Amino acid sequence: MKVYEGNFLKDVVAKLLDDGYRVYAPVKEKNYHVFKVVENADEVDFDYINTRRSPKDVTFPENEVLMKYGEWVEEIPAQADKTAIVGIRPCDIQGLRLMDRVFLEDITDPYYEAKRKNLLVVGYACNEAGDYCFCTSVGLSPFKSDYADIIVTELGDKQVVEIRSEKGEAVASKFDLSDASDEDVSRKKELEQKVLSSFVRSVNTENLKERMAEAFNSDYWKEVAENCVSCGICTYLCPTCFCFDIFDDGELKGVRIRAWDSCQFPLHTLESSSHNPRREKWQRLRNRFYDKFYYMLVRKGEFYCVGCGRCIAACPVGIDIAEVINNIPSGV
Numbered sequence: 300m301k302v303y304e305g306n307f308l309k310d311v312v313a314k315l316l317d318d319g320y321r322v323y324a325p326v327k328e329k330n331y332h333v334f335k336v337v338e339n340a341d342e343v344d345f346d347y348i349n350t351r352r353s354p355k356d357v358t359f360p361e362n363e364v365l366m367k368y369g370e371w372v373e374e375i376p377a378q379a380d381k382t383a384i385v386g387i388r389p390c391d392i393q394g395l396r397l398m399d400r401v402f403l404e405d406i407t408d409p410y411y412e413a414k415r416k417n418l419l420v421v422g423y424a425c426n427e428a429g430d431y432c433f434c435t436s437v438g439l440s441p442f443k444s445d446y447a448d449i450i451v452t453e454l455g456d457k458q459v460v461e462i463r464s465e466k467g468e469a470v471a472s473k474f475d476l477s478d479a480s481d482e483d484v485s486r487k488k489e490l491e492q493k494v495l496s497s498f499v500r501s502v503n504t505e506n507l508k509e510r511m512a513e514a515f516n517s518d519y520w521k522e523v524a525e526n527c528v529s530c531g532i533c534t535y536l537c538p539t540c541f542c543f544d545i546f547d548d549g550e551l552k553g554v555r556i557r558a559w560d561s562c563q564f565p566l567h568t569l570e571s572s573s574h575n576p577r578r579e580k581w582q583r584l585r586n587r588f589y590d591k592f593y594y595m596l597v598r599k600g601e602f603y604c605v606g607c608g609r610c611i612a613a614c615p616v617g618i619d620i621a622e623v624i625n626n627i628p629s630g631v
């Protein structure tokens with residue numbers, strides 16, 4: 300464990316920009332933060348709990364042109380500049396790991412792979428839980444991640460720098476880091492205890508698979524869905540929602556685009572026969588909860604919710620995934 304006397308995150312942004320990286324980092328906009336491509340380290344603001352949007356668009360853009368067509372077809376090659384994301388929280392690093400499992404594990408998506416291979420991940424341990432956070436309920440830590448290249452903890456006057464990969468080592472070696480003292484280690488532990496005690500929200504995952512299997516046909520899902528307006532914002536902001544659609548924009552001449560889609564939209568599952576297996580709003584809403592806590596658990600062995608709380612914070616009608624899961628009826 301190393302320490303840096305100063306703001307490692309800000310200095311790393313400056314260094315990576317000098318080295319020709321495309322750098323995504325948190326930027327303050329109005330009263331919230333978002334990850335943006337920055338051109339100067341002074342644009343960055345690391346004083347945040349989490350960003351309003353997840354950074355999934357770094358490897359999985361909202362819209363991506365795959366091909367141009369007209370008199371000739373021009374395929375767009377899968378390529379990416381060397382890119383870094385700096386200041387990403389541990390829940391979003393887990394989001395990236397879960398997306399990797401979708402886009403790289405069984406079938407390799409070349410567009411995703413090119414971006415992912417060229418990505419350096421500099422994580423930022425949480426020093427406070429947000430009102431909607433519940434990452435500890437889904438088995439995650441707010442200050443650890445073995446999936447980052449580097450993870451940084453803020454101690455106020457200095458930052459603890461933990462190097463997790465060769466890629467991270469190559470970057471960290473350009474900085475004047477010293478070994479963490481016993482006092483630094485104990486200050487870090489104290490901070491971690493403080494962070495853990497700041498969580499106000501939790502999800503009961505005990506026997507969840509069995510409870511969800513039992514409740515699948517319950518009218519509970521109709522009650523939960525009553526006020527949902529099918530806006531899809533919960534899925535757009537989620538770091539692990541990966542559904543997309545591919546369409547052609549233009550008749551004889553145009554572009555083929557891959558764009559995010561949402562299971563909350565009625566057309567998402569409409570088949571060409573006009574049959575729709577999730578015709579009703581409550582079936583679509585139920586799908587989101589089952590996708591996060593049941594289907595992906597069966598398919599991949601882990602929850603596809605990282606407890607970031609974004610869907611709770613943004614839902615216009617107050618649908619709260621933690622509350623919904625905790626209130627699943629038993630014995631139905």
Ligand code: SF4
Nearest residue numbers: 537604605607608610
């Ligand atoms: S389902 Fe909600 S809380 Fe879970 S990862 Fe997605 S946005 Fe975050």
Ligand code: SF4
Nearest residue numbers: 527528530531533614
């Ligand atoms: S954000 Fe809320 S209202 Fe919009 S689709 Fe999701 S659950 Fe429904």
